[in-house]
Amino acid sequence: MIEAPCLDCGDPLRVVVREGVIEDQDPSRICTYVDIPIRDWSRNLPRA
Amino acid sequence: MEAEAGFLSLAESMAVMSTARHRERLNGHYVSSVTSYSQQFAAKIKEVTQNNPFWDPAPYLAREPR
Numbered sequence: 001m002i003e004a005p006c007l008d009c010g011d012p013l014r015v016v017v018r019e020g021v022i023e024d025q026d027p028s029r030i031c032t033y034v035d036i037p038i039r040d041w042s043r044n045l046p047r048a
Numbered sequence: 049m050e051a052e053a054g055f056l057s058l059a060e061s062m063a064v065m066s067t068a069r070h071r072e073r074l075n076g077h078y079v080s081s082v083t084s085y086s087q088q089f090a091a092k093i094k095e096v097t098q099n100n101p102f103w104d105p106a107p108y109l110a111r112e113p114r
Contacts, residue, residue: 015058020066022059030058037054037102038093 008033053102060096067092 002015016024036044056064069089072078078085090105097103 017062020062022062025058032056032058032061034054034056038105 053097053100056096063096064089064092 002013002017004013005011006013011027013030014024014026015022015030067085067089069082069085072081072085075081086105093103093105
């Protein structure tokens with residue numbers, strides 16, 4: 001089980017993963033966000 | 049809006065981050081293998097994002113160290 005705060009709003013996130021399969025997640029629509037298009041990653045790799 | 053293309057669901061992120069490019073980072077031969085790892089990563093990105101231009105890795109791959 002992984003518990004962490006959302007880096008945007010601070011709300012708690014919980015994910016249960018077993019053998020590479022997401023068994024449970026709370027909230028149900030956890031997402032990740034990248035604001036730099038992949039074509040620009042090499043311009044600033046530490047922040048990509 | 050291009051910025052909206054930056055969102056990936058948790059499952060999509062997991063699929064992308066599960067390629068060898070991330071999984072093998074502690075491998076002693078990582079640097080010498082990174083080109084093939086990056087090709088797998090790029091293929092998975094294309095599959096997961098359905099060829100969304102925001103996620104087009106072609107220019108990024110062109111700059112990978114050799």
